[in-house]
Amino acid sequence: MADPDKATFEIGIIGAGEMGLLYAHQFRAAGWQRVNVCDLPSRFEELRSKLTGTGINVLEDGYAVSRRSDYIIYSVEAANLDKVVQEYGRATKVGAIVAGQTSVKAPEITAFEKWLPQDVHVVTVHSLHGPNINPKGQPLVVIRHRCPDDAKYQHALAVLGTLQSNMVYLTATEHDRITADTQAVTHLAFISMGTAWMTQKQYPWENETYTGGLENVKVNMALRIYGNKWHVYAGLAILNPHARRQIKQYVQSVSELYKLMIANEREAFRHRIHKAKAFVFDGTIQARKPILLNDQVMDKFSLGNIPRELRKPNSHLSLLAMVDCWYHMGINPFDHLICQTPPFRLWLGIVEYCFRNTEILEESIEAALSDKETHIEDLSFYSATMGWAQCILLGTFDGYEKRFNATAEFFAPRLNEAKRNSTEMIRMITQKTQTSQD
Ligand SMILES: NC(=O)C1=CN([C@@H]2O[C@H](COP(=O)(O)OP(=O)(O)OC[C@H]3O[C@@H](n4cnc5c(N)ncnc54)[C@H](OP(=O)(O)O)[C@@H]3O)[C@@H](O)[C@H]2O)C=CC1
Numbered sequence: 001m002a003d004p005d006k007a008t009f010e011i012g013i014i015g016a017g018e019m020g021l022l023y024a025h026q027f028r029a030a031g032w033q034r035v036n037v038c039d040l041p042s043r044f045e046e047l048r049s050k051l052t053g054t055g056i057n058v059l060e061d062g063y064a065v066s067r068r069s070d071y072i073i074y075s076v077e078a079a080n081l082d083k084v085v086q087e088y089g090r091a092t093k094v095g096a097i098v099a100g101q102t103s104v105k106a107p108e109i110t111a112f113e114k115w116l117p118q119d120v121h122v123v124t125v126h127s128l129h130g131p132n133i134n135p136k137g138q139p140l141v142v143i144r145h146r147c148p149d150d151a152k153y154q155h156a157l158a159v160l161g162t163l164q165s166n167m168v169y170l171t172a173t174e175h176d177r178i179t180a181d182t183q184a185v186t187h188l189a190f191i192s193m194g195t196a197w198m199t200q201k202q203y204p205w206e207n208e209t210y211t212g213g214l215e216n217v218k219v220n221m222a223l224r225i226y227g228n229k230w231h232v233y234a235g236l237a238i239l240n241p242h243a244r245r246q247i248k249q250y251v252q253s254v255s256e257l258y259k260l261m262i263a264n265e266r267e268a269f270r271h272r273i274h275k276a277k278a279f280v281f282d283g284t285i286q287a288r289k290p291i292l293l294n295d296q297v298m299d300k301f302s303l304g305n306i307p308r309e310l311r312k313p314n315s316h317l318s319l320l321a322m323v324d325c326w327y328h329m330g331i332n333p334f335d336h337l338i339c340q341t342p343p344f345r346l347w348l349g350i351v352e353y354c355f356r357n358t359e360i361l362e363e364s365i366e367a368a369l370s371d372k373e374t375h376i377e378d379l380s381f382y383s384a385t386m387g388w389a390q391c392i393l394l395g396t397f398d399g400y401e402k403r404f405n406a407t408a409e410f411f412a413p414r415l416n417e418a419k420r421n422s423t424e425m426i427r428m429i430t431q432k433t434q435t436s437q438d
């Protein structure tokens, strides 16, 4: 089957935000001559001058892009997608292929089914990385939702292939089920840590408890998320129908473990942790290659300068609850590495690090049961998790934005540094661990 002609096949991108522009530049660099983009009509002139000389064709609006493009990718906020497809979908060129870049596929597929003409194909996508990362070698989910024509499907793959990502072929439901874990719950844990520090008016790099390699990963990744756009995280958590069950289980795990901690139910607590550990790690660790985070690498990325010797033990309630949650949901997180994002890889990496190392796990169980200061710290994490889960489960975008921005503001002076730190940490850790995993 012949690939489409790069001189005449037109690629369209509706939404020239960070991801839309990443794709537009990548496609142009790969030799596609006609890459049409638009943002809101009010941004036309600004976008045109910004993209002067890039070879990217800036059009007035989504009608103009839809009418002439052969593969159209909607790259707008998840909460806006339905409205945007309702507006421009009917202008889609006969026989074109349509995709969305949103991080959650159930509402996207519903919008496409509702608003696109029947003669239009749907081969949708999700790049599992942010806009500042080279797509080469990163996972790219491809969903052949409605594309009976093999030639059309090959056209879509030929375009996507130029991103040089690792294509992962899934259904929309499989995508949402896996990303409920790799994204929605992973982010819930990190944003709750951030909010817990914010409500205590405490910068973690000034506190002995958050000292040392494992803690550097928590701090940098939490701040990395707060340095990004709130709508990305709100959309994928609130709109993913599969996320609700797992979010409920995660907060239940946090809550039940916390109650056992403060009631000093030593045997019940220990038994629960070890049962979950046996399920997630001891049964599967041989079959699944471990991530094996490296102490030296993690230690490099501190935002503070408290010496390691002053480190205080931490219960790592967030990590203990994650394993408890996976156990109760019957999830093997290593299976989900096919849809890994950088935060998920590092999250699974620190959970594994804590659970595979008997000394660290014992230290955290002991801190959880016996240390009053740890109970005070964990009360903040517990409350933050409850608050975030309630906001997500109620589906309040407005509340999400306010909560997110309040914490982001508290960390504002260090967000850029944390972004640089976490990007470098991801680069080094991926380099060191990729060969053992993939
Ligand atoms: N950022 C990330 O790391 C990733 C994001 N995604 C997903 O990709 C999508 C885009 O994210 P991202 O690029 O980061 O977000 P941005 O906010 O940077 O981009 C979205 C763009 O869409 C524009 N837009 C909104 N409505 C319309 C419309 N009617 N016509 C044309 N353009 C419109 C927005 O304009 P305005 O700002 O003026 O409203 C904005 O420029 C989201 O669904 C996100 O979940 C997926 C993978 C990674």
Ligand SMILES: O=C(O)C(=O)Cc1ccc(O)cc1
Residues within 6 Å of the ligand: 102, 103, 127, 128, 129, 130, 224, 225, 232, 236, 341, 342, 343
């Ligand atoms: O690099 C990071 O921190 C990310 O996780 C970026 C990201 C955000 C949203 C997605 O749907 C996919 C990737």
